[in-house]
Amino acid sequence: MLAQELQLSRRWQQLAVALQFSILLLFQNAFTLWSSALFLLLFGWLLLRLYQQAEPLSPRQINWLLAPLLLLLFWQARSIGAMNLMFHILLLSAVGRSFSLKLRRDAIQLLWVQYFALSCGFIFYQQMLMALLIFGLLALNLMLHFQLFAPNSSQLKLKPLLKTVALALPIWLGLFLLFPRLPPLWQMPNQQQASTGLGSELDPGSIERLVQNDALAFRVSFNGPPPARELWYWRAKVYEHFDGRRWQEHSRFDRRQQQLTALATPASSNSQNRLDYQVLAESSFQRDVFSLGLPLSWSENLQPRPAALLQSTQLISQRLSYQVSSLLSPLPLVANAERQLNLQQAGNSNPRSQQLAMQQQQQYGSDGHQLSAALATLFREQAFYYTLEPPRLGADAIDQFLFQTRSGFCSHYASASAMLLRAAGVPARVVGGYQGGDWQASQQYLIVRQRDAHAWVEYLQDGYWHLFDPTAAIAPERILQGLAQALSEPERALLSGWQPGWLQQLALQWSHLDYLWSVWVLGFDQNQQSVLWQQLAALLHYWPLLVAISLGVLSLLMAYTLLRYRQQRLRQQQAPDHWRRQVLSVLPPPGQSAEPLSHWLNRLATANPGQAELLQQLRQHYEQLIFAGNQQAAYPLQQLIKRERKQLRALKRP
Incomplete structure (x- = not known):
């Protein structure tokens, strides 16, 4: 069967x-x-x-x-x-x-x-x-x-399996490195909204819900030393439309901006503030990516958006690796329409806040620097509180926050600051993204989690958008040390993630391995493969040396293989079973397989008196080799078998 x-x-x-x-x-x-x-x-x-x-x-x-x-x-x-x-x-x-x-x-x-x-x-x-x-x-x-x-009775043997894997590993590695890297052939469907990350609108409470998620957002490695922690403002969203309560993205962000690369002059591109870095973003089912300052250049898998933002060319349904060069400086104004857009107000909403803004305008004019400094002083010196559990706000959310609750998170302070600046005649907008992260000194990369989500303000002054973070005034620990340091002990319990201990360290070490896996395996894309091909092509200039080295290595391998073969052959020749088989291959088979060879030769000599002398020589050489250990008898025994093969095969059985 x-x-x-x-x-x-x-x-x-x-x-x-x-x-x-x-x-x-x-x-x-x-x-x-x-x-x-x-x-x-x-x-x-x-x-x-x-x-x-x-x-x-x-x-x-x-x-x-x-x-x-x-x-x-x-x-x-x-x-x-x-x-x-x-x-x-x-x-x-x-x-x-x-x-x-x-x-x-x-x-x-x-x-x-x-x-x-x-x-x-x-x-x-x-x-x-x-x-x-x-x-x-x-x-x-x-x-x-x-x-x-x-x-059914056979078992999978580990040693042959490991040999097969060892032989296949170089082939697999060669295919991985040299086989053409194809772009994704599809995108995952039915993801109508982001699973993590910032949404298209920002209202009081949206950031608070997000920071209670300890999941990874992205990881960053810098080409050189990282910038100071207070500069880690990772821009992802810009909100310019305000309805009195919530901020939303303007429709212009649905159109691609082509002139972004022309915003930086050659002089500024050579500035010491230029920063090169690589980002490994987690799957978010969005297209928005994260960058610092003013992007100057970026990977082919990215494209520019208005307000100096970047986005992926495809939905981020898998981990995305990209490189960016940025200038850590204020962003230049693109057009006057951008100025007018960020001066619009929400009708008659928040009247008390508008009155406060008019008072500040009378005192400081429409100077964005002085107005933002005045707002920082207001939040710092009056009874404002930074909390992860602010009270719920109604229709006139800014009025309630500034004059009643005075407790809020970063989105509350950013929203109020941007509204006050606009009411005072200064173009302003809210920026959503991430601030800070956990720097891994031993591995030299930055871990940014969802809990690092943050909102701040950009205001226009002298043709440039300047960063203003009111959270730095009310809770400087949030910017300099991280979110946990700015919260009270009960509020820290709301943050998910490992508690301090050996489990946290184990999870962190595994995260390091996962990062290396993502960078060196998943991140090996078409660009890196092109670089590899260029390096291999550059080695062709040294082809005589490469040929000589290859021939030398091949010669050593062949010599080693030949030596191993001769040693194995010698061990076989020294074995008694080998020489017994050699002698019996030219003799009639004995009646009993266990019969000693010397005894069988003597019986053959008695039955074949004409070949008795030949058989006695054969027996003497065999016994010298096997029993006396005389290795010099191997050659005459082998020659005798080869020379007298026909006569020995013609012997009669006793």
Whole structure:
């Protein structure tokens, strides 16, 4: 019976179902609650049938089972999304195949479907831990593949497996480095809003909700020493439309700005304030990216936006690595329309705040520097409080904040400051992004988390947008040390994340490994591959030296291989079994395989008196070599066997 006709063991089928359940967990980002529950019911029924040792379903029964489920998936295709629908169908085909498994040949298609499904897991996850998990599941599927064709009693041997991996590793590395890097062929569908990060509008409370999330936002490595911490203002959003309560992005941010590269003069580009850095942004399902100051140049996967912002050319559904060169200086005004846009006010809302702004304008004029300094003094010297749990505000939110509650977070202070500056005749806008981060001195990179989300103000003075952060006046610890240092002890408990201890350190060390994985593996894109090809092309100028080195290395390898072969051959020649086989190869086989060779030669000499002398010489050389340990007898024994082969083969058996 062929191996493919043998029946599958229950253990093999149980492992296959467990692997499919792992695939379901991997695809949770693509599954809805009802579809996950549906697949759980299928898995439960499948396990029950395995426990009861029920007969496999026929193809007709499988069709009746899967057809309604497939129609239900197509009916929900619009809400699921085309790409996610493919993942549903992929897993459904694997589960359906499991209901009909009986013989080993039935499982071949299932294994290849599971290979493909596990590989699709990299669409959802780029973290190193998840990559190790997916590789582990692929190894489990490979083991199932081995058990499918191997005899039942055979075991997977580790040493040959490691040799195979060692031989395949250079090939895999060469393909990874030299095979053309293709851009993404698709984007994940059905992400109507960002899963993390800032939204398109900013109202009191939006930042507070975000900073209670300890998830990674992005990581940064600098080409050189990092700038001072008080300069870590990572711009992502600019809010210019104010309705009296909330700030929103203007419609101009939906159009691409082409003239951004011309904003910086050649003199400013060579300034000491220029900073080069690489950002590794986490998946946010937005297009906005993070940059410092005025971007001068950026990677090909980015494009400019108004207000000196940058965005990704595609939705950030996976980790995104990009490089930026920025100038740490005020941003130049692009056009007079930008000035007029940021002077607009929200009608008759917040009357008390407008009256305060008019009083300040009478005292300081429309000088943005003096007005912002006056606002900082107001927040610092009067009874204002920085808190993560501010009171709820009504329609005239700015009036309530400035004259009643006087407790708020960064969005409260930024919103009030921008409104007061506009009312005093100074163009101003609110900027959303991130401030600060955790600098990893040992690894030389910056970790920025969602809890570092921040809002501040940019006001126009003398043709440049200047940064003003009212939070620095009310809570300077927030800027210089981080959010936790600016909060009270009860409010720190609202921040998620590891508590201090060995678990926190372990998580941090793993984060370092994950960062290296992302930079050197996931971040190896077309640009880096082009640089590698250029470096390899530059080495061609030294081709005589490279050829000489290659020939030398190849000669050493061949000499080593030849030496190992001769040593192995010598050990074989020294072994008694080897020479016994050599002698018996030209003699009639003995009646008993365990009969001593010397005894068999003596019996042959008695039965063949004409060849007795030849047989005695053969016996003497053999005994000198084997029993006396005389290695010099090996050569005459070998020559005698070769020279007298025909006569020895013609001997009669006794």
